[in-house]
Amino acid sequence: MESITKNRQSPEALRAMVERAYGTDRVPAGDGWASELGHGWFNVAYRIRLRDGAEVVLKIAPPPQVEVMTYERGAMSTELATLELLRTHTSVPVPTVDFADQSHELCDADYFFMPYVDADNLGIIAETLPTVDRDAYMEQVGAANREINSLRGAAFGPLAGPGDPSWRRVFTGMFEDVLRDGERRSVDIGWDYDTVRAVLAEHAGTLDEVTEPRLVEWDLWDSNVMVRDGKLVCVIDHERAFYGDPLIEAGFTGSQLAAFGDPAAFMRGYGQGELTATQQVRRNLYGLYLMLIMVIETVFRAHADTTQYDWARPKLDEAMASLGRTRR
Structure with missing residues (x-):
C-alpha cells in the first residue's frame, strides 16, 4: 500500500x-x-x-x-x-x-x-487455503488475542499514559480525536460530523459496562500474523496497542460488519460466545470508529487513488445504520 x-x-x-x-x-x-x-x-x-x-x-x-x-x-x-x-x-x-x-x-x-521471520503472511495466503485450514489458523489467532487481552493495565488509555479509570471517557476522547482530524482536513465522511457525535453520545452508556483495562492489540488482522506448517509463528505490528475493551479487537469486527469476514473461528479460539445486547452496541460503536479512521486516513496518507475511500464510505453508512441512523 x-x-x-x-x-x-x-x-x-x-x-x-x-x-x-x-x-x-x-x-x-x-x-x-x-x-x-x-x-x-x-x-x-x-x-x-x-x-x-x-x-x-x-x-x-x-x-x-x-x-x-x-x-x-x-x-x-x-x-x-x-x-x-x-x-x-x-x-x-x-x-x-x-x-x-x-x-x-x-x-x-x-x-x-x-x-526476519521465515513464514507466510496469513492475510496473503488466506484465500488460497482450504476453509478448514484457514479456520484452524484463525482459532489460533483468537487464542493468542485472548492471551494478549489477559494483561491488565492500571487505567484505560495509551500505554505511556495518561490513563483514566473510565473507558467511556477514554473511548469518547479517542473518537473525538478522529472526528477532529477529519474536520481539520475537511474530509467528506458523508455525514455531518455533529450527527456522528450525537450517535456516540446516544449509546455511550454501554461503555460503562467495561471496568477493567486490558491490553488491546487492535490491529491483529490476519495480515499481521505469520504462519508456517499449520502453526502461528509470529504476530507483527503492535503500534496501535492501548488499554481498553477487548471487544474492540479486529477479530470481532465481522460480527457487526459482514465485509470483514466471518469471525466464528476467531471467536471460537478466543472463547467468546454470542454477544449480549450491550456488547453488540459497543461493537457497533467500535465498527463506526474503525470506518471513520479508514475514510479519514485516506486524506492524511494522500492515497494515489480512491480505492480505500470508495470501499470504506458505504461501510461507514452501514455502521451508522447499525446504531439507528440511516439516510432519508
Missing part, C-alpha cells in the same frame, strides 16, 4: 543504520541486499540481508514533516513497549528487537531492527 507516511531511505542511510545496529563487519556490500516489504500501510519496512547472510527487518517511523492522525503519534514507541510486554508476560510469539534507535542522528525518525 502506497502512503506518504512511508519514510524510505537511501542505501547509504540504510548501511549506516545497519552499522550502528550490528557493527561494521555485518554491513552489506554490493547490490540486492535490501528490498521493501510492501504490504504495510503506515511504516516502511525493509528486508535486509547482512554481510554474513543473516536476514533482518528494519522498520522506520514516518518522517516528522508528515502529519499523521492523532492516534498514530508516537506509534513506534508504542510498538516497542508492547513487544516488551508481550515477550515478558505472555507466550504469544512476537519478534525480538535487535536494536532500536530514537536519536534521529542517522534518520529523521525512530527505527528498529528485528530478525
Whole structure:
C-alpha cells in the first residue's frame, strides 16, 4: 500500500543504520541486499540481508514533516513497549528487537531492527487455503488475542499514559480525536460530523459496562500474523496497542460488519460466545470508529487513488445504520 507516511531511505542511510545496529563487519556490500516489504500501510519496512547472510527487518517511523492522525503519534514507541510486554508476560510469539534507535542522528525518525521471520503472511495466503485450514489458523489467532487481552493495565488509555479509570471517557476522547482530524482536513465522511457525535453520545452508556483495562492489540488482522506448517509463528505490528475493551479487537469486527469476514473461528479460539445486547452496541460503536479512521486516513496518507475511500464510505453508512441512523 502506497502512503506518504512511508519514510524510505537511501542505501547509504540504510548501511549506516545497519552499522550502528550490528557493527561494521555485518554491513552489506554490493547490490540486492535490501528490498521493501510492501504490504504495510503506515511504516516502511525493509528486508535486509547482512554481510554474513543473516536476514533482518528494519522498520522506520514516518518522517516528522508528515502529519499523521492523532492516534498514530508516537506509534513506534508504542510498538516497542508492547513487544516488551508481550515477550515478558505472555507466550504469544512476537519478534525480538535487535536494536532500536530514537536519536534521529542517522534518520529523521525512530527505527528498529528485528530478525526476519521465515513464514507466510496469513492475510496473503488466506484465500488460497482450504476453509478448514484457514479456520484452524484463525482459532489460533483468537487464542493468542485472548492471551494478549489477559494483561491488565492500571487505567484505560495509551500505554505511556495518561490513563483514566473510565473507558467511556477514554473511548469518547479517542473518537473525538478522529472526528477532529477529519474536520481539520475537511474530509467528506458523508455525514455531518455533529450527527456522528450525537450517535456516540446516544449509546455511550454501554461503555460503562467495561471496568477493567486490558491490553488491546487492535490491529491483529490476519495480515499481521505469520504462519508456517499449520502453526502461528509470529504476530507483527503492535503500534496501535492501548488499554481498553477487548471487544474492540479486529477479530470481532465481522460480527457487526459482514465485509470483514466471518469471525466464528476467531471467536471460537478466543472463547467468546454470542454477544449480549450491550456488547453488540459497543461493537457497533467500535465498527463506526474503525470506518471513520479508514475514510479519514485516506486524506492524511494522500492515497494515489480512491480505492480505500470508495470501499470504506458505504461501510461507514452501514455502521451508522447499525446504531439507528440511516439516510432519508
